[in-house]
Amino acid sequence: MHYKYCPHCGQLLIKKFQDGRNRMVCDQCGYVHYQNPLPAAAVVVMRDQQVLLVKRKFAPHAGEWSLPAGFVEHNETPEEAAVRETAEETGLTVRIKQLLDVAGTCEDHKSNIVLVVYKAEQTGGTLQAGDDAEEAGFFPVDDLPGKIAFTSHKRVLEKYINRY
Ligand SMILES: [Zn+2]
Incomplete structure (x- = not known):
């Protein structure tokens, strides 16, 4: 599942290196889109x-x-x-x-x-x-x-x- 917008606040997600790998994160509210199995x-x-x-x-x-x-x-x-x-x-x-x-x-x-x-x-x-x-x-x-x-x-x- 890939999100383009933050599911919490609707802000465009950006790619950021966090916790050891690139993740889509929200600069507005801090949401991190973790992709788990x-x-x-x-x-x-x-x-x-x-x-x-x-x-x-x-x-x-x-x-x-x-x-x-x-x-x-x-x-x-x-x-x-x-x-x-x-x-x-x-x-x-x-x-x-x-x-x-x-x-x-x-x-x-x-x-x-x-x-x-x-x-x-x-x-x-x-x-x-x-x-x-x-x-x-x-x-x-x-x-x-x-x-x-x-x-x-x-x-x-x-x-x-x-x-x-
Ligand atoms: Zn957000």
């Missing part, structure tokens, strides 16, 4: 050596596959976000079992992301694609359905899937 959460849910994946409906990477995942909302823990996103995208209710990985990525030109990845197990629900997923299903780990959307998700699939 956004936290996101993803889950690895396995069933008979198959991994739960969703086909993305929207950009970025529409038509490609990813783990159920999404941004952590305000007033939500990463665990809650992971459970919520899984329900929204796949119809499945899951319980978080274990932290698998924390990956920092900045492949998206607009923002960088800190992805928290959990192992989870299904406790209920019925498999049905929803929200921003076009398809959802379990796929053999050695025969994935198509291109995996994000480097961080690819890394998780390569690093962890065969162990679970």
Whole structure:
């Protein structure tokens, strides 16, 4: 996210070297536009050596596959976000079992992301694609359905899937 004007007082922001790097700052009120990564959460849910994946409906990477995942909302823990996103995208209710990985990525030109990845197990629900997923299903780990959307998700699939 890039601001041209101060979100507090409307003054034009200027580039200034502050706290170790160039930042957009407001000379009027002192506002500093810090650009921090956004936290996101993803889950690895396995069933008979198959991994739960969703086909993305929207950009970025529409038509490609990813783990159920999404941004952590305000007033939500990463665990809650992971459970919520899984329900929204796949119809499945899951319980978080274990932290698998924390990956920092900045492949998206607009923002960088800190992805928290959990192992989870299904406790209920019925498999049905929803929200921003076009398809959802379990796929053999050695025969994935198509291109995996994000480097961080690819890394998780390569690093962890065969162990679970
Ligand atoms: Zn200002």
